[in-house]
Amino acid sequence: MHARPAAPGGAGPEGPAHVAIIMDGNGRWAERRGAPRTLGHREGVQALKRTVQAAPDFGIRCLTVFGFSTENWRRPVEEVSDLMGLVRAYVSSDLERLEREGVRVRILGRRTGLPADIAGIVVRAEERTAHNDRFRLQVAFNYGGQADLVDAAQALVDRAAREGRFEVAEDDLAAGLSGAGAPPLDLIVRTSGEQRLSNFLLWEAAYAELVFQDVLWPDYGAEALAAAVAEYRRRNRRFGGRPAQPVLAAG
C-alpha cells in the first residue's frame, strides 16, 4: 500500500487515482440564502451525485467522502437526524444505479452506535456492490481518523494475544484501517475555504496532496473537480525523495 516510486517532475497527467473530499460549507450555503441548514445538506447530496458521476472522466478510480464524523454527533439532534435521513434516501434512491454502473460502495467508520436501520443499509450497500470494481465510492460515516487508528491498533493487540505475534509493520496497521484495499490516497480536497483535516484519513494522508477550494460544497461538480485535478497535476510529488535521484531500497 505504501511502497510508491518517487515521481519525477509533476504528478503526471493520469492521476489522481484516489481522491478524498471533505464536503464542507453546506450550512453556510443555506445561511446565505436565508434557508435552513437542512436545505444545504440536501443540495450537498446533489453535489455528491454530480461529483461521483464526473470522477471517472478524470481517471479517478476511488472517491472517499466525509459524510458524518464521530464529532458530528455533537450537532443539534434535528440536524443529526436530517443527515441520517439523507443517507437513507441517497442509498434507497441510488444503490441500484451504483450497482448497475459498476460502483463498489464501502462505508468507513465505526458500525457501533449507528441507528439499527442505517447499520442495515450499510451492510446492504456493501454486499450488493461487493462484486464491482470499475469505481470505488467510500463514504466515511461515524468516522474519525484517530478512532480508525485505535481500532486498527486494537486488532493488532488482539492478534498478538491470539497468535503471539508482537512485531508490527506498516502494512499490518494499514490492513486494519476501514479503507484498507483502496488505492493509495493521492489528493485530499476540502471545500469552503477551511484549511484543516478535521480528523479525516490521518494515516492515509501521509503523502497526499492537499487542495483547498473556496467553493461551498452544494455548488460542487465537474467544473470544481476539474480545477482540483488540474492543481494536483501541477504538483511535484516526491514521497520524501528527490525527483532526480534513483530510489534506493531501505535496509
Ligand code: FPP
Ligand atoms: C459540512 O457542512 C458537511 C457535513 C457535516 C455533512 C456532509 C453531508 C452531505 C453532503 C450529505 C449527506 C451525506 C451522504 C453521504 C449522503 P457544514 O454543515 O459543516 O457546513 P458549514 O461549515 O457551512 O456550517
